[in-house]
Structure formats: C-alpha cells, structure tokens
Amino acid sequence: MFRELTHIVELFQFPFMQRALLGGIMTGCTGGLLGSFTILRQLSFFSDALGHSALLGISLGLLFGINPSLILLPFAIVFALGVTYLLERTRLWTDALLNIIYSASLAIAIIILSFVGHYKGGLTNLLFGDILAVGEQDLIISGILLLITTIFIGLTVRIQMLMTLCEPLAIARGVPVTIHRTVFIVLLSLVVGVSIKAIGVSWTVREGSFSTPLASAVSLFPITTTRSTMLLSSSSAKWAMSTP
Numbered sequence: 001m002f003r004e005l006t007h008i009v010e011l012f013q014f015p016f017m018q019r020a021l022l023g024g025i026m027t028g029c030t031g032g033l034l035g036s037f038t039i040l041r042q043l044s045f046f047s048d049a050l051g052h053s054a055l056l057g058i059s060l061g062l063l064f065g066i067n068p069s070l071i072l073l074p075f076a077i078v079f080a081l082g083v084t085y086l087l088e089r090t091r092l093w094t095d096a097l098l099n100i101i102y103s104a105s106l107a108i109a110i111i112i113l114s115f116v117g118h119y120k121g122g123l124t125n126l127l128f129g130d131i132l133a134v135g136e137q138d139l140i141i142s143g144i145l146l147l148i149t150t151i152f153i154g155l156t157v158r159i160q161m162l163m164t165l166c167e168p169l170a171i172a173r174g175v176p177v178t179i180h181r182t183v184f185i186v187l188l189s190l191v192v193g194v195s196i197k198a199i200g201v202s203w204t205v206r207e208g209s210f211s212t213p214l215a216s217a218v219s220l221f222p223i224t225t226t227r228s229t230m231l232l233s234s235s236s237a238k239w240a241m242s243t244p
Contacts, residue, residue: 053079083185
C-alpha cells in the first residue's frame with residue numbers, strides 16, 4: 001500500500017502531471033462558481049451545445065491554416081454572443097434552439113473537414129481531449145479566467161441570485177439584465193472553451209449508448225419547424241386583420 005502511494009506521489013514529480021492537476025483544479029473551481037446559476041437558469045445544455053459546436057471553430061481554423069487551439073476561445077465568445085442574441089430575438093424554446101445550432105454547426109464542420117485532407121496535427125486530442133497536454137499558456141488562461149469569474153460572482157452575487165430566481169423582479173428593480181446575462185454566458189463559454197483541450201469535443205455517453213446530435217435533431221427539427229410556421233402564420237393573420 002505504501003509502495004503504491006509512493007508511486008503515485010512520484011508521478012506528480014513530472015511537470016506535465018503537475019500542469020494537468022493544476023489545470024483541472026482551476027477549471028473545476030471556475031465551473032463550480034458558474035455551475036449552480038447555470039443549472040437553475042436552464043442553461044445546462046448550453047455547455048454541451050458549445051462543446052459540440054466547437055468542432056466548427058476547429059474546422060475553420062484548419063481550413064484557414066490557423067492553430068485550432070488559438071481559435072477556440074474567440075469562437076466560444078462569438079458563439080455565446082450569437083446564442084444570446086437568438087434567445088432574445090426568437091420565441092423558440094432554449095433547448096430546441098441550442099439543439100438546432102449545434103446540429104447545424106456539426107454538419108457544417110463535417111463538410112469543411114472533408115475539404116481539409118492535409119492536416120496531420122493533434123485533431124484526435126481536440127476531439128477526445130488530453131489533459132496531459134495542458135501547457136503553461138493554458139494554465140495562465142485558466143488562472144486569469146478563474147480570477148475574473150471570482151471577482152464577477154463576488155461583486156454581483158445578489159444580482160445573479162435575483163436574476164436566477166425572478167428575472168422580471170430584477171428588471172423591475174432596474175438591474176441591467178441583458179448586460180449581466182451576456183457577461184455570464186461569455187464567461188461560461190470561455191470555461192467550456194478552455195476545458196475542451198482537456199476533455200475534448202467528444203460524444204456524450206448516456207445510459208451505455210452514444211447520444212449523437214443527429215438523433216436529437218431528427219426529433220426536434222419537425223416540432224420547431226411547426227412552431228415557427230405557426231408563429232409566422234399567427235403574425236401574418238394579425239397583420240392582415242390590422243390592414244384596412
């Protein structure tokens with residue numbers, strides 16, 4: 001028992017093991033600060049959607065000759081801002097909208113990757129993750145992100161709780177809900193973007209089987225299309241009735 005414990009301790013004498021442990025701890029702490037609000041705001045699917053949609057960012061980086069690791073964080077921010085805009089401008093359910101976004105992103109990414117046949121880098125590591133590949137630059141980014149998240153949650157914890165429990169009340173009290181929501185989602189997207197190098201853009205395993213985006217897209221696309229058609233018909237009817 002003591003010998004096995006000694007071997008485990010010896011493993012952490014290697015720099016790559018130390019970086020992996022430190023990176024995992026910092027990413028876990030950052031995710032923990034945002035996790036409770038994420039679940040209560042029904043944004044749990046957002047992280048999954050971003051993780052799958054990140055393959056589009058990776059494929060775009062490969063297409064234009066950019067290191068995929070460098071494009072993940074900018075792509076995560078653009079994705080977060082785009083989702084926030086769509087959530088505020090559409091009347092679709094949040095989970096349905098996210099499913100459509102990441103299913104479409106995966107489809108486009110596969111098409112782009114079919115045109116990229118010369119890449120010999122660590123695409124497999126990005127798809128399935130490699131926590132031992134975490135470098136010093138990743139640790140710096142994780143540390144900065146943890147510091148920013150801690151300061152943001154610490155200064156706005158009351159506002160975040162109010163927005164989570166009763167957003168209309170927060171609006172009535174003059175809270176800039178849109179700004180706080182956008183900052184929160186951007187931080188959440190950055191956490192996911194940073195963790196992709198460690199855990200990868202992989203399929204999620206549920207109840208012993210692979211849960212692929214196509215299976216969920218097939219079940220959601222018809223009903224969301226129907227709802228959009230009904231909303232369009234309702235708007236057209238109202239416009240026709242109001243026209244003299």
